[in-house]
Amino acid sequence: MKFNNKFHLNGDNIHIGENVKIGDNTVIYDNTLIDDGTIIANDCIIGEPSKDYYYNEKYSNTTTIIGKDCLIRSHAIIYNGNTIGDKVSTGHRIMLREGNSIGEGSRIGNYSELHGNVKTGKYASIHSNVCIVENSIIGNFVWISPGTILTNDFALPSNNKRSPIIGDYTAIAVNCVILPGIEIGVNCLIGASTVVTNDIPDFSVCIGSPGRVVSDIRDFLTNGVNHYPWPYNFDKGMPWEGLDFSVWQESLEHD
Amino acid sequence: MKFNNKFHLNGDNIHIGENVKIGDNTVIYDNTLIDDGTIIANDCIIGEPSKDYYYNEKYSNTTTIIGKDCLIRSHAIIYNGNTIGDKVSTGHRIMLREGNSIGEGSRIGNYSELHGNVKTGKYASIHSNVCIVENSIIGNFVWISPGTILTNDFALPSNNKRSPIIGDYTAIAVNCVILPGIEIGVNCLIGASTVVTNDIPDFSVCIGSPGRVVSDIRDFLTNGVNHYPWPYNFDKGMPWEGLDFSVWQESLEHD
Amino acid sequence: MKFNNKFHLNGDNIHIGENVKIGDNTVIYDNTLIDDGTIIANDCIIGEPSKDYYYNEKYSNTTTIIGKDCLIRSHAIIYNGNTIGDKVSTGHRIMLREGNSIGEGSRIGNYSELHGNVKTGKYASIHSNVCIVENSIIGNFVWISPGTILTNDFALPSNNKRSPIIGDYTAIAVNCVILPGIEIGVNCLIGASTVVTNDIPDFSVCIGSPGRVVSDIRDFLTNGVNHYPWPYNFDKGMPWEGLDFSVWQESLEHD
Numbered sequence: 026m027k028f029n030n031k032f033h034l035n036g037d038n039i040h041i042g043e044n045v046k047i048g049d050n051t052v053i054y055d056n057t058l059i060d061d062g063t064i065i066a067n068d069c070i071i072g073e074p075s076k077d078y079y080y081n082e083k084y085s086n087t088t089t090i091i092g093k094d095c096l097i098r099s100h101a102i103i104y105n106g107n108t109i110g111d112k113v114s115t116g117h118r119i120m121l122r123e124g125n126s127i128g129e130g131s132r133i134g135n136y137s138e139l140h141g142n143v144k145t146g147k148y149a150s151i152h153s154n155v156c157i158v159e160n161s162i163i164g165n166f167v168w169i170s171p172g173t174i175l176t177n178d179f180a181l182p183s184n185n186k187r188s189p190i191i192g193d194y195t196a197i198a199v200n201c202v203i204l205p206g207i208e209i210g211v212n213c214l215i216g217a218s219t220v221v222t223n224d225i226p227d228f229s230v231c232i233g234s235p236g237r238v239v240s241d242i243r244d245f246l247t248n249g250v251n252h253y254p255w256p257y258n259f260d261k262g263m264p265w266e267g268l269d270f271s272v273w274q275e276s277l278e279h280d
Numbered sequence: 281m282k283f284n285n286k287f288h289l290n291g292d293n294i295h296i297g298e299n300v301k302i303g304d305n306t307v308i309y310d311n312t313l314i315d316d317g318t319i320i321a322n323d324c325i326i327g328e329p330s331k332d333y334y335y336n337e338k339y340s341n342t343t344t345i346i347g348k349d350c351l352i353r354s355h356a357i358i359y360n361g362n363t364i365g366d367k368v369s370t371g372h373r374i375m376l377r378e379g380n381s382i383g384e385g386s387r388i389g390n391y392s393e394l395h396g397n398v399k400t401g402k403y404a405s406i407h408s409n410v411c412i413v414e415n416s417i418i419g420n421f422v423w424i425s426p427g428t429i430l431t432n433d434f435a436l437p438s439n440n441k442r443s444p445i446i447g448d449y450t451a452i453a454v455n456c457v458i459l460p461g462i463e464i465g466v467n468c469l470i471g472a473s474t475v476v477t478n479d480i481p482d483f484s485v486c487i488g489s490p491g492r493v494v495s496d497i498r499d500f501l502t503n504g505v506n507h508y509p510w511p512y513n514f515d516k517g518m519p520w521e522g523l524d525f526s527v528w529q530e531s532l533e534h535d
Numbered sequence: 536m537k538f539n540n541k542f543h544l545n546g547d548n549i550h551i552g553e554n555v556k557i558g559d560n561t562v563i564y565d566n567t568l569i570d571d572g573t574i575i576a577n578d579c580i581i582g583e584p585s586k587d588y589y590y591n592e593k594y595s596n597t598t599t600i601i602g603k604d605c606l607i608r609s610h611a612i613i614y615n616g617n618t619i620g621d622k623v624s625t626g627h628r629i630m631l632r633e634g635n636s637i638g639e640g641s642r643i644g645n646y647s648e649l650h651g652n653v654k655t656g657k658y659a660s661i662h663s664n665v666c667i668v669e670n671s672i673i674g675n676f677v678w679i680s681p682g683t684i685l686t687n688d689f690a691l692p693s694n695n696k697r698s699p700i701i702g703d704y705t706a707i708a709v710n711c712v713i714l715p716g717i718e719i720g721v722n723c724l725i726g727a728s729t730v731v732t733n734d735i736p737d738f739s740v741c742i743g744s745p746g747r748v749v750s751d752i753r754d755f756l757t758n759g760v761n762h763y764p765w766p767y768n769f770d771k772g773m774p775w776e777g778l779d780f781s782v783w784q785e786s787l788e789h790d
């Protein structure tokens with residue numbers, strides 16, 4: 026129904042792989058590679074030109090790469106210069122400014138925006154309506170919940186900027202703010218509506234505004250159960266799904 | 281101007297009632313019923329197929345019903361399986377995932393998203409940019425203000441999920457977070473940026489992070505006046521508009 | 536690429552200036568003036584009709600004015616009755632309800648919405664995903680960061696409404712809430728996730744929930760440096776760019 030070959034290829038050097046589906050009204054700009062098996066739904070813009078395009082006749086897009094077996098839902102705007110890994114899926118109306126690198130298997134929810142040059146690891150789960158400032162670094166298997174904002178300006182407005190770094194396996198609940206330049210370690214849990222104002226060590230539970238570390242995550246009980254580190258107790262959509270996390274980790278080390 | 285019969289019916293079993301207007305570029309998928317007098321503006325998607333559609337040739341939409349005299353503003357995405365009551369109105373760019381049931385007279389604001397199987401009562405007013413997790417239950421005449429998020433995961437990420445329940449006539453101010461499984465009673469007021477961490481009894485005023493009950497709403501003064509329960513003092517757009525709320529309630533009981 | 540003359544002029548009394556570019560699929564309704572040198576990207580709606588349009592055959596748009604040398608990025612919805620100054624630029628998918636007045640050089644970020652009759656001064660920088668209630672007054676050179684919400688209802692829901700006023704040069708960080716009727720003075724800094732519950736004097740630093748004034752901004756150090764008032768230390772995109780702010784101010788006074 027959605028795939029009537031009514032999409033538009035606007036420019037040169039557009040490579041479409043095997044078994045790719047592209048939805049109606051989607052526009053793909055020049056210097057874009059879409060790899061095998063990927064689905065781009067309707068009304069998307071892939072390789073959206075940068076601002077200079079509007080004013081400079083000699084403007085040329087940098088390369089946009091969408092990996093294999095991705096699902097880009099409708100109305101996404103993905104600027105030129107993004108590199109999207111294999112098996113990435115997105116919600117509707119996402120906004121990726123220039124130069125992000127999205128790791129394999131990651132997810133980006135409805136209305137979320139990455140402001141550019143953001144790097145995510147593998148299987149990062151960025152939910153709806155998340156705002157991630159340019160140059161942020163998001164680890165592997167990180168969860169970022171709806172309404173959370175990562176910031177980078179130490180003195181609004183200033184040129185004194187540094188972006189947050191979020192460690193592997195860390196989960197950030199809804200409506201949090203991560204202040205400029207903050208580094209959050211691996212395997213942390215940041216509670217709902219927390220404002221993270223200091224660097225957070227590995228394996229910390231941090232809550233409140235300003236956020237304070239209240240527990241080691243390995244001692245933290247939810248409903249009387251020690252759930253964390255979560256990979257041992259949750260596998261849905263993860264590469265260790267149906268396996269034991271420890272076994273999966275060992276298999277990686279032996280690769 | 282908007283209604284040039286340039287909409288698209290994509291599939292079978294689409295029933296359009298009397299005096300329905302459908303805007304240009306709107307796409308309506310199979311198994312959709314749009315009842316009399318409803319207006320669907322331009323660039324909407326009604327009956328958006330579920331993810332399985334992209335991968336399964338035998339995919340079939342479940343039924344989507346839009347009631348009478350609704351106004352669905354432009355760029356809405358309404359997945360298949362929603363049931364929208366009569367006289368519902370929406371803002372632009374709303375997102376309804378599968379299986380929500382929206383009560384008569386309810387409103388859903390710009391950019392708001394219901395993640396699926398959400399049930400709202402009658403005349404629920406969900407403002408802009410609200411994020412409501414799947415399976416939430418929203419009562420009659422509930423107000424939810426911009427930026428508020430309802431959550432359901434007790435240990436991010438986990439399979440231990442339960443969604444909030446919001447009682448009739450309760451008003452939730454901007455930027456609140458309702459934690460998983462929380463039940464908020466009837467006739468409550470939740471202040472701006474509150475994080476509701478415990479069940480809230482009927483007629484409570486709850487503020488802060490973590491939220492604490494600070495007053496019975498019947499004793500709560502705003503600008504020196506006791507406004508609550510609000511239905512006695514506010515009727516705009518409500519079914520008791522121009523009547524006395526008590527009289528209206530009695531008329532219901534005698535029906 | 537984007538400009539193939541596939542836009543739509545829907546109605547009478549549409550004036551397009553010199554050197555205007557209008558993107559594909561953009562719709563411009565009646566009674567709209569677009570001044571010289573402005574670029575309106577693809578898929579925008581300019582002069583979106585008010586609700587009455589759907590029900591009243593005699594409906595007529597009020598005038599929409601877009602000034603000179605603006606850049607309106609794709610998928611903007613700008614209702615009829617807006618007046619946009621010269622050199623305004625916007626992100627994607629902004630939403631301007633009726634009757635806003637946007638000062639010269641201002642910026643409005645992706646997904647942000649102004650609910651109507653909002654007045655901004657010159658060079659107001661409203662970032663992504665900001666929600667500004669109707670009738671708010673935003674000064675010159677004001678910064679409002681992502682996720683911030685301005686409110687106007689003293690007793691949700693009520694008819695007792697008054698909108699905030701934000702003074703010149705004030706910077707509001709991410710995820711703040713400004714309560715109804717609050718007046719924030721000039722040259723203030725409102726920290727991340729602050730809930731502003733009282734009027735704030737000029738030159739204040741206000742943080743927390745509820746917000747409290749913790750410093751005079753002229754005594755406030757960020758990373759050991761006194762950055763504020765910021766115009767003396769930041770000029771990117773400002774009319775005093777490359778000049779000294781004091782010199783620029785004096786030049787204005789001598790005009």
